[in-house]
Amino acid sequence: MKLQMLWMTLILIIVVEANAAIQGKNVTIPALIVFGDSIMDTGNNNNLPTLLKCNFPPYGKDFPGGFATGRFSDGRNPSDLIAEKLGLAKTLPAYMNRNLKPQDLLKGVTFASGGTGYDPLTAKIMSVISVWDQLIYFKEYISKIKRSFGEERAKYILENSFYLVVSSSNDLAHTYSARSLRYTRTSYANFLADSAVTFVRELHKLGARKIGVFSAVPVGCVPLQRTAFGGILTRGCVKPLNNMAKQFNSRLSPALDSLDKELDGVILYIDVYDSLFDMIQHPKKYGFEVADRGCCGRGSLAISFMCNSLNPFTCRNSSAYIFWDSYHPTERAYQVIVDKLLDKYLSKVY
Template structure:
């Protein structure tokens, strides 16, 4: 290795380990998590869709109006998303960059990367319908990332990062709400029990793939109460825009099956910490009791009319967008506000962090 490369790597290692925020959440034995690696959909996407030819992007106002400098970064919210809050609370980094970001530097790899792409799902058809990055391609990017880690920092360091990192998988919402119910394309071949079986099988295979590549701390999010999303209320909630119990039941059925499958994987994969992360009740509690959390509006989003707008439909030309999004549980018709995400992440970390010890 040339002298310049040796100096560069040493500087990167020094900077990465000396300029890290203090971890707020600790594991047992005072152990910390060196990196955060994210897969999935728009809930944790921090800009992966920006350069894709797809309608599912949000790198324009009013998205990001509460982010630093009011800059729209491709996050599907008015500000930060769960990826940001988790990284910050664990003391890893302020923001985890998208793997596809041209600004990504070798030193960033040590703290993790984000492969998530808004609009994707466990069902391969889900990403195909909206031309975003499927989980299969996110996995290929992960393999490429591992190769870059080995090339820059060696195999021993790479194995340490992979085994000690927190790997989060956030998917299923687009499968259930969009591919199955909104478009109805999967209803031709599946009923809800069979479709949720297929999704869980895909989730299980994905976790096994991650394990095979060296990941050991893997958290998999369940589905939220999708029947209460403003978009779903508008489509299926009738004149009163009520929550759809049918779609909420589909979310709960998927969650029950996913929890059971992940428990089996946790028992069968040596040295693995595979954790099911239940988000359904936490978000439903906020939706049903908004004033308890300082919100006023829970049945529609801040952007536009709040009933159908998301992605390109949520834009700065709409004069009806609210002026104070802190009063809203949802930012657009599909995604929560930064304030809601912060509350949810706080609850999740308090409840589940010790499971990764």
């Protein structure tokens, strides 16, 4: 009888401790807060005076309900998938969504705006929200939390949320040509990396303590760049663009490591370049059939308004493609990357 009581007591202790651990894990990261570009934009561009919108079919054809929400994908994007991975929600709202209620802010938002970059000129050219203006909206977000839920709740969310910064592709692929008289490819990539570090410092000053920064992707391998600059017959990856991305990464990674040692909290460099490049070079290894064209339209130049419901060539099985349009991956490709990376990095922020 005493032995039975002892076993029951031990089991109870294990259950209580397990529940405490689970609850502790859930409250460790109360919200996901995202800054950046179209990779993470869940609809912030919808009401902006810009051509860079995607709140129309066939965008969103694989999103729950088949709705075009303003995500530059066939379905959900990394903002959503990472929020789900953290156990917060299946979708992350866009901060500029006019229908958001105070309660909707508690599990996080994305301030990301398709077409933006670290270079302020990028957002100006595209008529979108710069990452620097996204910081201003972030301050507004914290003020709203304070007004609706009090100083303590706001402080808790501010200090314990996971922050992601995802940018640089538009700078490298588009804005460099306008900056080429002032910068070499190397010096421009370094300028962008230094800007990213400055952004993280500013975010830390505002109270963020768990910050992840994505590397540049192999932007020279997206279908649009391959079509425009990869050769008429070969449509190969554009090496100068990929080399700029690598230079950005080689400058950013050690700078963030130094920042992590200097500042309190956790600052992570998240390498997505190698994962996406390997997927593009070996699609079948990951269960994809097409890596050099997008699903939408003919997949070579179709993006934003050029990817529309009048285009009869959009594929039916988008999960067979790495790219949805000529610039952005499909939900399935995003899922592969998120699953691969977050298992590696998330343990560092809990």
